[in-house]
Amino acid sequence: MSRPLALIALALLSLSAPVTAAEPNTPAPPQPEESKGGKVERFGKVTPEDEARFNALVAxxxxxLDAGRLNDAVIAYLDALDIKFDARLSGRVGLVLSMFQQSPSLDIKIARLLVDAVDDAAGISTAERRQFFDAYERVRKRLCRLEVTLxxxxxxxxxGSRKPLRSDGAFWTFIPPGKTDIVASLPGRDDIKQVADCVPGKGALMEFEFPPLPGEERETIVRAPPERVIIRDEFPVYALRTPEPAIKKDDTPRSRFAGGIGPVLVIGAAPSPSLGVSITGEYRLQGWSAVGIAKGAWSMGDVEKRPIDIFSAxxxxxxxxxxxxLDGCAFGGAIVFEQRMKQNDLYHLRTNTKIIPALGLGIGATxxxxxxxxxxxxxxxxxLTQDLIVGIxxxxxxxxxxxxxxRFLFSVSALLMFGR
Structure with a gap:
């Protein structure tokens, strides 16, 4: 996931999660209304307490995200959007999701989030608005926009397999490439089924017309212009967790402590691979951290067919x-080599213990x-700053x-990390 630093900085501001349409018998969320300024108001006015909670959740x-806990960031941002709709936050959520491994269902969620930002021309700069638009254009080429009228x-x-939703006469949505079954239902009438054959990047219009019952006057539907077609969210509104207390915004850097333990495999400390334990301690501050690593490993074989064992710490x-x-580290320290040999009358070890200063580089994934x-x-x-020589x-x-x-040792460790 290598990306330019500017995109990384933007991506680390938001995230999102999936959502589906409400069932017909479930109270739907408030319908969008056109404001005088032309923007869609998703929620009414929020109280000062809700505004404080919104800011706390965004923070x-x-x-x-600064700590790399993407799942937690997803939940926090979604909870914030449940309190108050923010087109810019929605766009950033979609932008970050677009960096993950893609699937048709995720593409639909990303497109739905980004279209809100594009329609509202959201963003604090022209460059940010362009990022929203470019990301939307990329995902749009993998989907179809389907308009439905009844x-x-x-x-x-x-x-498809989505839960039924009330049409309100007209709506639009995104569908994945290929064929998708569209079924319209109305009490007292036979279902009407059509198949949408989606060509990526194209649009489709499907019209459903139910015949009137005997003696029933044909119902007339007044359709809005295409740009005013009612938009129905396909995503369920997530239930809010226990509200977090409002957090006073300040510029104090946030830190993170963590520690971990796990097995390590060392190559080069002995003629055969060495297996042991690694313990790591970490103090994280924004995008930097200080790390301390302690390792101990025992060789898994003899030295040149002689009964000599080597322990390295x-x-x-x-x-x-x-x-x-991801993180990259540079470190310095020392390695202690302890040599042991089964007692025999033919020879003995020249030295048993040696301490060698060392420098290293590492890369980790969490x-x-x-x-x-x-x-x-x-x-x-x-x-190693000097050689280790095993002599008899x-x-x-x-x-x-x-x-x-x-002079070079290589190791791979798998750790279970605890802490924030």
Missing amino acids: SGDRA NYVDATVSI SATVGPCVQWQW YAIKDRLSARVFVDATA VPSGGAPISVWQTQ
Whole structure:
């Protein structure tokens, strides 16, 4: 997910989640109204308390994104949009979602969020508005815009596997490529079924006309101009969680502490791979962090067919630069090598312990499992400032070197991280 820094900064401001149309027998959310300024008002006026909660949720989502907790950010931003509609926030949600692995169902959600921002010309700058529009154009090319009209306002429509929704006589929506079954229903009448064959990037119009019952006068539907067609949200309104207290906005940097433990595989500390345990401590501040790593690993084989075991233990610290779920680190420290050999009468080890300063680089990837729990994979390369030489001294003879390191160690650790 490499992207320019400007896009990263924008993406780290919002997120969103799926939603479906309301069932016919479920009270629908308030209908959009045209304001004097031409913008769609999704909700009525909010109270000062709701405004404070809205700002607190947006701030909470921002902090979650700064910390790489994307799922938490999604929930916070959605809860904020449930309190008050904001076209710019909707656009940023769609923009971030467009960076994920795409599917037709996700494309529909992204397009629906971005079209709100595009219709309202949302954005704090021309560049941001252009990003919303470009993202919408990309996802629009993978979908069809379907317009549906009916001659009864209380008819319901089922689109594919989605739940039925009341039509109100006319609406539009997005559908995925290929064929989609559209079924219109009206009490006392036979269902009318049509099949929409979606060509990506194209539009489609489907008209459903129910014949009047005997003695019933034909109902007349007055349709609005195409640009005023009623827009029905396909997404359910998420129930609000327990309201968060209003947070006083300030510029104080937010920090994050975390610690983790897990297995590590080390290559280069011995002729054979070494297996052990890695412990990590982390202090995160905005997009930077300081990390401390302690590792201990035992060689899984002998040294040059001699019964020699090598244990390596390292302690390193250093700074890291973070970007969403990735981070790169530079560190320094020392590695202790402990050599042991089964007792025999033929020879003994020349040295048993050696401490070698070391420098290294690493890259990690973190996946949030829950609010305070995440999984992390860390790969690093460490350069030794001097060689480790394993030598033996035969009985009554001169020392013999049996193995020497290559100055570089490589390790892979899988950690379970705890903390914020």
